[in-house]
Every structure is written in structure tokens, then in C-alpha cells.
Amino acid sequence: MHFIKSFQMISTLQTVTVPATPEAFVFDPARTALMLIDMQRDFIEEGGFGQSLGNDVRLLKVAIAPCQAVLAAARAQGMLVIHTREGHRPDMSDAFPAKVDRGAPKLRIGDQGPMGRILIRGEPGHEIIPALSPIAGEPIIDKPGKGAFYATDLELLLRKRNIEALIVCGVTTEVCVHTTVREANDRGFRCLIPGDCCASYHPEFHAVSLRMFAAQGAIFGWVTDSQPLVNALQK
Numbered sequence: 583m584h585f586i587k588s589f590q591m592i593s594t595l596q597t598v599t600v601p602a603t604p605e606a607f608v609f610d611p612a613r614t615a616l617m618l619i620d621m622q623r624d625f626i627e628e629g630g631f632g633q634s635l636g637n638d639v640r641l642l643k644v645a646i647a648p649c650q651a652v653l654a655a656a657r658a659q660g661m662l663v664i665h666t667r668e669g670h671r672p673d674m675s676d677a678f679p680a681k682v683d684r685g686a687p688k689l690r691i692g693d694q695g696p697m698g699r700i701l702i703r704g705e706p707g708h709e710i711i712p713a714l715s716p717i718a719g720e721p722i723i724d725k726p727g728k729g730a731f732y733a734t735d736l737e738l739l740l741r742k743r744n745i746e747a748l749i750v751c752g753v754t755t756e757v758c759v760h761t762t763v764r765e766a767n768d769r770g771f772r773c774l775i776p777g778d779c780c781a782s783y784h785p786e787f788h789a790v791s792l793r794m795f796a797a798q799g800a801i802f803g804w805v806t807d808s809q810p811l812v813n814a815l816q817k
């Protein structure tokens with residue numbers, strides 16, 4: 583009897599329902615991972631890759647507090663939390679010239695900047711910002727590309743945990759967040775994007791990226807905000 587009761591408790595699906603566009607998003611926290619994309623000093627702080635490309639990094643800081651709120655709620659639920667970092671090996675053997683030699687940045691990938699070598703693993707600028715530091719047990723995916731699935735073991739980690747849905751936060755909305763959400767879609771994962779947990783150097787790209795996710799009946803994903811998501815997780 584005790585066994586049956588325990589089994590019933592374990593097998594009861596504890597779903598969470600979040601108001602979202604184009605319609606409510608329902609998920610099982612045990613089968614959902616929170617992904618924090620590239621919340622690194624190189625993108626968010628002065629002197630990193632983002633600024634070297636000519637961007638105003640202050641535009642990304644608005645996503646920090648909403649990400650903190652969602653991260654705390656996800657941790658309290660015991661959800662899988664995965665952090666990603668964009669960057670390359672110190673010898674740059676994983677950095678295509680097509681990426682490194684692009685445009686006319688003040689500093690190229692691999693050059694010495696105020697936070698160490700730009701977008702290189704192990705350098706201070708490559709670290710995740712202290713406000714969102716990973717804790718023990720939270721995997722960090724180091725990725726050479728914009729998408730978190732390309733040339734990483736992310737899919738393996740998700741399949742091993744039987745994950746079927748992703749909550750995707752981070753920067754920048756139209757670059758690494760969009761690429762990752764698109765990659766996730768083609769691999770069969772449903773994606774929920776809390777819009778205020780993402781940010782772009784181009785506010786108009788951020789806005790239209792969110793619309794692109796949810797258009798055509800959630801062609802790439804469902805869009806919400808941090809507060810409704812946190813409220814739903816805390817119910």
C-alpha cells in the first residue's frame with residue numbers, strides 16, 4: 583500500500599501553466615530545463631566583445647534582474663538549469679576565420695582587451711556575470727557558435743534527463759537566443775521565452791525577434807515575461 587501511494591505521488595504530473603503568446607504554455611518542471619544563454623561579461627560589461635563590435639552594452643543589463651528572478655524560481659522547483667558561454671579555445675583552433683575576420687571591430691576575437699582576450703575561454707571576460715553565477719550541479723555549455731546545440735553535448739544532456747521543453751533566457755535575443763531556439767525546435771523541444779529575460783543591442787531587433795518566435799501559432803516558441811512565469815512556478 584505504501585509502495586502504491588508513493589508510486590502515485592511520483593507519477594502524478596505536476597504541470598505549470600504560464601500565460602503566454604500565442605496561448606498558455608503548459609510544462610512539467612521535471613521535464614523542462616531553464617537555459618541562460620551567454621550572460622557573460624564579454625557581452626554585458628564594458629570592455630568585452632559586445633562593446634568591441636561597437637555596441638552599447640547598457641542595453642543588455644535590463645535582462646539581469648528578470649533572469650535572477652526566473653533563476654531563483656527554477657532552482658526552488660529543482661529544475662535543471664543550464665548556462666551557456668560563447669567562446670573559443672586559447673589556441674583558437676575552433677574559431678573559423680569567417681567568424682574572426684568579420685567586420686571592423688575595435689578588438690577581434692583573441693585580441694587582448696581590458697577583460698583579457700576577447701571571447702576566449704578562461705579569460706575574465708568569458709565568465710558569466712556574478713549576478714547569475716552557476717552553482718554546483720548546473721552544467722555549463724561552452725559553445726564556439728551562436729547556437730547552443732552546434733558542436734556541444736547539450737542535446738545529450740537534455741535527452742539523458744528526458745527534457746522536452748526549454749525556458750530560454752539570455753543575450754542577445756536575435757543572435758544566440760534565436761539561433762538556440764531554432765536549433766531546439768528542429769530537435770523536438772518546445773521553447774518558452776520570457777521576453778524581459780532577453781535583450782539586444784538593437785531594441786527593434788529584440789521586439790521583432792519576440793514577435794517572430796510566437797507568430798504563425800508559435801512557429802518557434804511561446805513568449806511570456808518573467809513575472810507571470812515566476813508566479814506560475816511559485817503556485
Ligand code: TIU
Nearest residue numbers: 620668753754757758759
Ligand atoms: N553580437 C551579438 O549580438 N551577439 C553575439 O555575438 N553572441 C550572442 O548573442 N551571445
